[in-house]
Amino acid sequence: MEFTTLLFYIFASILVVSALRVITAPDQVQSALFLVLAFFNAAALWLLLHAEFLAILLVLVYVGAVMVLFLFVVMMLDLDLQRLRGDFKRFVPTAMIIGGVLITEMALILWRGYGGATAPASQADAVSNTHALGKLIYTEYIFAFEIAGLLLLVAMIAAVALTLRHGKDRKRTDSTKQIRVRREDRLRIVKMPSEENSEGAASQSASADSADGKSPS
Template sequence: MSFDSILFYLLAIVLVVAAFRVITATSPVTGVLHLILTFFTASMMWMLIQAEFLALALVIVYVGAVMVLFLFVVMMLDMRLEGLKSGLKVYLPLGLTIGGIMVLEMAFVVLRSWGDAPALPQPADNFDNTLALGTAMYTDFAYAVQVGGLILLVGMIAAIALTMRKRSDYKRTHPSQQVRVTAADRIRIVQMPSVVDTPAAPESEGAEK
């Protein structure tokens, strides 16, 4: 077994464990950190098959920007774990069923193509994989790229809608109303009659006797 094969299996084990921890972590921050590890490991696997552009794009765009943004958003939202776990038992059977079907489909495809997979061709010295990728994306798969962009747009709108949801555990401020406030709205002078406490008259000595 070559060094590349050993490194591939090692990265694959790390990838599977990190992906499993993403869906089983009790803390959202821990799940996002394991997702960053998953993307970084996937980029190293792409580097093994000489897809340098995809590997660097995954590290720079997803790990360096998107996942860090997700981490800050999760930390700022202060998500309640009790609310996230409330419907876990209800949707757990359906989730396990869908996950099992996906695993069976991937296992079927991998087992069918394992023996028939040809060896990777050695690229020429002047081969530019970035140019080949761009040509394939915007000529042969232009429609698929547009569909992917539309899906990302829908996901972005859904994320904005989730962050803008109404919550009752914090106070909202309205800048437009704060700007239109006048001095009479901020200060109110109340006139009240003054009250003077009169000392009690001392009792005479004869009365005490």
């Protein structure tokens, strides 16, 4: 057995076990951590297939961004695990049907790939797949790449606009008013008698009342 084949069996075994623990772990935080382990082993399998771009993309996007968001949401929400476990049996038939469809599709793809497909033609230039993918994106598919980036930008702006709520009980900053602010709007001078003068006037009034034979109220 070759060393690459041994590594494949090791990474594949850990991937299958961690994927099973994602759906069988008693705690949702443990499920998220097992999903991170599954992503790392999937990236290792991509590296064995000499697809380093997909491997680093899987680690950066899913492990570095999506799973951090998952962990943040799971740890911030107060989930009722008993109610979720009670509904587990109700979704088992649907999950088995979907899983069966996925397994059938993967079997057909593998049978097509290893059964009747011909060997891929050798490339003229011995370059990495990252170089070849970047060359295709920024030359032949540059227009589609820019359209996809524009759509993602519009979707991000729409998400921010939808989550923005205007109400009387919500304070928001008006940049136009901040720019046009004047000195009179920021500072107001109020004239009032000092504390010493008010105490002196009170003592003088009390002494005058005592001299007239009146008791101070």
